[in-house]
Amino acid sequence: MAEEKSFRLAVDCMGGDKGPGEVIHAVALVLPQLNPGDRLFVVGQEPVIRPCMRAAGIENHPQLTIVHSPDAILMTDKPMQALKSKKYASMIRCFELLKAGDVDAVISTGNTKVLVGAGTIKLRMLQGCQRPALTAILPRKFGYTIMVDVGANPETTPEQLIHNGILGALYANGLLGIEKPSIGLLTVGTEEGKGGERINKANLYMKEISKKMDFFKYAGPIEGFDIFQGDVDVIVCDGFTGNITLKSIEGLVHMLKDILSTRIKRNPLYIAAVLMMISLLKSLKSQLRPERFGGAPLLGLSGMVLKAHGSSNRHAIASAILMAKSALTTGIMDRAPGMLQDVNAIIEEFNENSSI
C-alpha cells in the first residue's frame, strides 16, 4: 500500500464571529486524528493565539507552527482596500503560505468577499480555468448538493459555467464521496431554448462533454424547485443568481425563526409544545446547516481554499479541516488541470464544428 501523502494546512485564526479561541479549540480537536507527518500552521496575532493554545493544552504541540500576522481582516473590509492596507493580515499570510508551497490548503472563517478577491489576486488561477467560483453545500430531501457559483463571479460565461460544473463534480466526489456525481444547469424552464443564450450554449457544451467524459452524469437543465426537491449533486448557475438565491433562502430561514420566537413569547402554551419538539427542531437545524460539512470550497484557484461560515463553532471548523485532508487525499487538485484541459478541448472542437 502506498504511503499516504502528508497533509499541510494553514488555518486563518482571525475573522470568525467566535474569535481565535474557537479556531484553536478546533485545531485541538483535530490533532489526535492526524498522521504524524501532518502539519498545521495557525496564522494570526501571536499574543492572542498563544494563550488560547495554552488554554487548549496544545501550546507546544510538535505538529503545530504559529505564523504571526499582526493584522486581521474585518467583516467590514473591502477586498481592494484590504489588499493594499492590510498586507500583514492573517488571511493574506495564509495565501502566501499556499502560494509558496508551504501548505496544501487554506481554511478561513473570515470575510468572504476579501477571501475571493485576495485569493484571486494572490494565487494563480487553476490551469484551464478563468474565474474563481464560490460554492455552498445545501441540504436536499435526501443528502446534500453543491451549488456553484454563489457569488464570486456575477457575470459567468457559458465556458465558466462548464468549468464550475466540472470542478463542482470533482469536489462532490472528493468531499461528499459521490461516485459519479450528477450536474444540473439551473434555469427557468427545462424545455430546450428557455433561459437565454448563456444557458443554451452551456447546455450544448454539457451534452457534448458528457458524451465524451464519464466521471459525471449530466442531469440537464433544472429549475429552482429542484435545488431542494431534486436529486442533483452539483447545481451550476451564474454567480448573480446563485448569490441572490442563497441569501434569500438565508433571509427566509431567519424570518421564520423570528416569527416563531415572537409567537412563542406571546403564548406560554407554545413553550410546552416547543419543549416537546426540541429534539425535532435540533435535528432539523443540523440538517439545514451547511456547516455540517464545515467548509465550502472556493473553486478555480491553483490551491485548495475552504471557506467556513463566520459563525462556525469548533466542531464545524474541525470538520472543515478534516474535510480538506480527505479531499486532498482523493487528489482533487491533481486531477483538476487535466480534466479542465480535456473539457476545454471538447468545447473548442464543438465550437469549430458548429461554426462550419
Next chain:
Amino acid sequence: MAEEKSFRLAVDCMGGDKGPGEVIHAVALVLPQLNPGDRLFVVGQEPVIRPCMRAAGIENHPQLTIVHSPDAILMTDKPMQALKSKKYASMIRCFELLKAGDVDAVISTGNTKVLVGAGTIKLRMLQGCQRPALTAILPRKFGYTIMVDVGANPETTPEQLIHNGILGALYANGLLGIEKPSIGLLTVGTEEGKGGERINKANLYMKEISKKMDFFKYAGPIEGFDIFQGDVDVIVCDGFTGNITLKSIEGLVHMLKDILSTRIKRNPLYIAAVLMMISLLKSLKSQLRPERFGGAPLLGLSGMVLKAHGSSNRHAIASAILMAKSALTTGIMDRAPGMLQDVNAIIEEFNENSSI
C-alpha cells in the same frame, strides 16, 4: 362625490387545481359585495359551469354572464402550441373579452406560462412598455413585498427593469394601499459597481428618475437577505433570477414540510406537540401564503391580468376578484401610460447627457 366606475371582470373558470366549482363558489362569495352596475363574465365549458352555478344558487344572477368556451388550457400545455390548437380555450376567450373592451380585467388560476405567452400575443403591450413581467406578493417581517419579474422575461434590460419597478410601485399603491412605495434593485452587493452592467445602468436610471418623480422612494441596490428581512415594497429583478429565487423558496418550504411530517410520524410525542402548536402553524402558513392577496398581477400588458395560484380555494379567488376591483378603482391602468412616458423621457435625456 363622483359615481364609482362600474367594474367588469372575466373569470377563467377552467385550469385551477380545485376545478370550476371552486371558482364559481368564489364568484358567489363576491357577488353580494359588488355594486349593482358591476358585471362578472364566467368563462368556461357551459355544461360544466351551469350545474356549479345552480349548486351555488347563482344560476340566474342578473350580474353574471356565462361565456361558453369548449376548450381548456391544461397545466401541461405549452404557450405556442396552446395558442395554435386551443383557440376556443377559456383563457384565450378571457383575453379576447379584455381586448374587445368588454371587460376591464381578467383573472385566471390556469397555466402561468400560457397566461404570459398568450397574454403577450393576444393583448397589446401597455404604451411605453416593452415586455410583460410576472409578479409575486411575498411576506416579509412586517407586511408584504411585490417582487417583479419572477419569470416572464428572463433577459430583462435596464430599461425594462425600470418599467417593472414603476409598474410594481403603481400596484403596491393600488393593491397593497402603500402611500409612497419604496423600490429596491436586487443585486449581489450594495456598493456601487457591483452586479454588472445591467444593474449599474438600472441603478443610475433609478436615481435620476427618483429625483424627478415623487410617487415612489428609491431604496437603492438591495441583496437577497432583504427580500424577507428588509422593508422594501417593490423588489425589482430580471425574470431569470426572480424565477429561480421564487421557485427555490417554494422548494425549501416543501422540503421543510416533508421533513416535519416524516419526523412527526416517527415519534408520537410530536403529535401532541403539533396539536398544541396548531394555531401557531396555521397563522404562519397564512402569513407565508401569497394567495392571501388572491392574485399577483401580470404587468406590462394593455389590460389588467391577475394570476391566482393554481391551488387557490374559493376565498383566495374571491379576494383576487375584490383586489382587481379595488385596483381598478384606484385607476392604476389609467395612470400607467403617462407615468411610463415620463420615465422613458427621463431615461432618454439621461442617456443623451451621459453620452456627450
